[in-house]
Amino acid sequence: MKHVLVIGAGPAGLTAAVAAADAGARVTVLDSGTGPGGQYWRHLPPERPSRREARLHHGWSEFERLRERTERDGSIDVVTEAQAWAIETTGGATVHALIGPSDAAGREALALEADSLVFATGAHDRTLPFPGWNLPGVFSAGAAQALAKGERIAVGRRAVVAGAGPFLLPVAQSLTATGSTVLGVYEAARTPALAKGWLPRPWRLLSSARKGGELAGYLAHHLRHRVPYRLGRAVVEARGDGRVEEAVIARLDADWSPIPGTELTVAADAVCVSHGFTPRLELPIAAGCEIGPDRFVTVDDDQRTSVDGVWAAGEITGIGGVDAALAEGRVAGHLAAGGDRSAIGPARRRRRASADFARRIEAAHGVRPGWTAWMREDTVVCRCEEVAYGALLGTAAATEQGSLRSVKLTTRAGLGICQARMCGRTVEELTGADPSRAADTSDRRPLAAPVRLGDLAGLSSKDDPQKGEH
Amino acid sequence: MSSIVPFESDPIRPAEPRCLTISVDGERIEGLRGQSIAGILLAQGRTAWRTTVAGRERGVFCGIGVCFDCVGTVNGESDVRLCLRRARDGDTVETQDDSEEDTR
Known part of the structure; x- marks a missing residue:
């Protein structure tokens, strides 16, 4: 039986999990949140039940159906509070995750092996x-x-x-x-x-x-x-x-x-x-997936990424909304489990219709360059390191090669605790960086998720048993 | 000012919530089971609790664990994102003043 590992339990990830189980796979879903649903179906915790929570949501019955199915189905295991932080894709896939309360020290370390991976990590707003x-x-x-x-x-x-x-x-x-x-x-x-x-x-x-x-x-x-x-x-x-x-x-x-x-x-x-939105690309990049010129994970009509055995669905492949996410999740999960393509014709057609929706959003609402006119010299650009607009532009002008890396090292913009998740694309734009160059993109991060140094040290000594003996 | 929707008048008809108590900078604060620590602070009307290196106040900005603006010290561990961390009864929270780091 194939083992499919899905990362992200939002609309795309949950649909992928169910489709993979339907196609006969054993499925593990990892999500960093305290419950399934992702940002779209973000809801009250089980400690605060309410009778009419559906009022706050769209497609809530779809979520309840997916949640009930993943809970009932013995072949689907949803692990919440699971922070995937590293990934290896040589000879099958191994995902390293920490399980436990956010940012706590001493969380349980898991290394999960899978035959195929589905990334459904979503996006955050920009x-x-x-x-x-x-x-x-x-x-x-x-x-x-x-x-x-x-x-x-x-x-x-x-x-x-x-x-x-x-x-x-x-x-x-x-x-x-x-x-x-x-x-x-x-x-x-x-x-x-x-x-x-x-x-x-x-x-x-x-x-x-x-x-x-x-x-x-x-x-x-x-x-x-x-x-x-x-x-x-x-x-x-x-x-x-x-x-x-x-x-x-x-x-x-x-x-x-x-x-x-x-x-x-x-x-x-x-x-x-x-x-707008910024896709959460850390794990796909760590897995070696190709990122397109539009800064989303490149997928084919089967939601397959450039890496063997790795699929992607939902907002990391383009901002298309919930319908796209559901259709893409179904295609990705089914095929990741080794299912036959003929069984998912309607979902493949739906995902194409949804791609049209994504193009419309970009055409109508995409960021236009004139916004910098509302900035002032002292307006903070990088929230973590509190780097001001004037200082950033001054450094970029004085830096001969103009590479993002040298601007970052000089000003510290994008080098703070959020690792440029908030300001990265803005700093690229302001400094004229070319994000298709490795030195100019803010998408690459040494670790896919924040891990405490003590935990990293503990994990590496576990991997290398001799270390502890010296 | 931030606030929490009172459960008695919330149209989604919640069950009566159960309470818990945490301490924030030594002060006992009551919250609800299932709330994040940031949620408890926002329910009290507090929108800022961290001081940056430059001495500016910060609270929640992104609300989903991306920006790290809201970090605090929980049970002795620093830099915990309070918008993600579920409160547990008896948690000890200290707000972080990162402007002090420079003078240390």
Whole structure:
């Protein structure tokens, strides 16, 4: 019997696990969270049950079906609080993981061997810097939603939601569902960009009908709660004494450059901002998977990566939303288990329709270069090392070869505790780096996940039994 | 100010939550079982608890363990992401002042 190892228990990973089990494999799913569901179905912990939790979600019955199946099926083992941190793909796959509470020392170390791997590690939201974005009370939009759905926390009483992309709408809905007043949703894209992304070939949207229904639901919610949805606008500054008290909103031109004289200041205690998503590529890169020019894991029509025996599904292969993730997970899981291609024709067709959705999002909401006009000399770019915009640009200009590595070593931008997960792509953009060069990409990290030095030392002495005897 | 939706009025009709107690910088704080430590602090209206090297306040930013803004010391272990760490009854949390590192 084949052993399929799935990393990530969101929509793509859970679907892959079930499809692999259906095709006759033994399946292990690793997820770093405390329960299955990923970010999309992030929910309250079992200690806080509630009767109508489905109200906070889309496709909740799909999640319940997947969860029940993975719990009931003896051939599927879901391991939560499992942080995969290293991977070997020479002669089968071995995944090293630490099991236990986040960042705790002395977690149980597992080395899992598998015949095939499915990566479904998802994405986190990307926030462009702006003056004051490091003030407490400024959150990524994903944080506001995760706290609302997973903890029933309202991040503020009067919230502003801003950035780019359809994801801003469910964030606003999650906020109002915690009792926050959402003062407005400010979308950077202007009408022409939205039309370019969403209007051509509208019949194609019918094939991702569920996504259309989900969006219609958010729009209905906006009308009901009278949440203004403004296009071509951005939060260009957050202000306050030690924490957010005001947000400055400005109109943008087509390049996302703020139009002088259009600034409007609103009193707010939470500013929730996201400009798209960054895929979590650490493990696929550690496994040697090819990353495409679009910075996603390269897969073929079978969700196969460039590495033998390794598949990928969901947002790490392109931002396509839940329908794409479910279809891709099904294809990847089924084929990773050695299943026959003829059994998954509909899922393969669905994944193609969803790829169209991803292209539309990029065309309508992709980051435009004019945003740097809202930056100031002292605006922090790298949150960890507190490197300011002026210092970063000055160093980049003075660095002859202009490679990202030398800029990082000089300024320390991207070398802090988050390992450039937050600022990496922004620093690349600001310094004119060419991310297709190994020295210029912020995606490569020595360890796929943070591991305590003491644990690393312990793990290496276990691997090499002689070490302990000296 | 951040807050938690009171369970009595939450439209998702939660069961009555069970409580736990942690200590934060020596002060006893009540939370709910299943909450993250960051969740307990946010429920108290606290949006910042770490001080950066440059002396600026930080709390939760990404909420899903990516940014490390929210780290604190839990039961003697430093740099724990409080948005990920589930609180356990009796946990001892100390907020981190990283600006002190330079002077040490």
